[in-house]
Amino acid sequence: MAIAEFFATQFIRREAAHRSGITGNVEWTRHLSEVVADIATANGFHVKTKAVHDEFGRAEYFTLDALCLEGAHPQHGADRIAFPLPAITLEFENRPDRILYDYWKLLCVRSRLRVLVLIVPSDSAEARHIAELTALRAEHASLDGEDLLLGGRNGMANKPDAVWTVHVWRSGGFQGIKLEEGQPWNRPVP
Structure with a gap:
């Protein structure tokens, strides 16, 4: 059966x-x-x-922090339901199990863009998490869509000059990128 x-x-x-x-x-x-x-x-x-x-x-x-739908939702008069763009999770605990779980949830969602925002204490902690996330993502190499990691640091809410790190899944790994000023959020950076 x-x-x-x-x-x-x-x-x-x-x-x-x-x-x-x-x-x-x-x-x-x-x-x-x-x-x-x-x-x-x-x-x-x-x-x-x-x-x-x-x-x-x-x-x-399986709670996600945010799902954004393109166009109007059928509940509000649209004639179709779109897949989310983007699907987003936010993780503020520097625990590998929580970060991997949040990323796994994103990998289960059909979306052209999956975004994981993490707040960690240091560059070395972020590097460890990226290595673990890379291994998890590699297990799901056939997935469509882009994956974006935005990394912040503990205490950055009180620092106006704080900087986010940006990593995009490309060619079997997360690659750090620099964003250009004024670039639309929904277009990939070359």
Whole structure:
């Protein structure tokens, strides 16, 4: 049985077996989230859902800090939903696991531009993170779109002359680039 059919069968069976007294959207979302969690757990997967909290009291797993959509959204009268441009995560903890997790989330999103903004204490810390991010990105070499890393330093919010480092994924690695004044944000720098 293909994975889609397996999941559909499990979902329909479990949902029908546990449905009772659902009166609103919140209860319905929680009910269906619990069904998904039951299927995942029964099949040896770890699961996070919006409606079911884990042992640390957290719910959602795949939260991104920002998604920007080109043009109008269908909710506001557009006739199609565009893929995000860009998809953005912001990471202010100098922890490799958090930085890799935030970048992994971006790699899961179909976007022409994925942006990871990190604040780290030093150039050497940034270099270590870039090496780890390069290894992760290399595992997903077939992805379309561009990846942009913007690196800042701890305490830069209080320094008007603070400078961001800019790295773009090109030819199998992140390359540092210098931006030209007045260049549109959505065009690659040659």
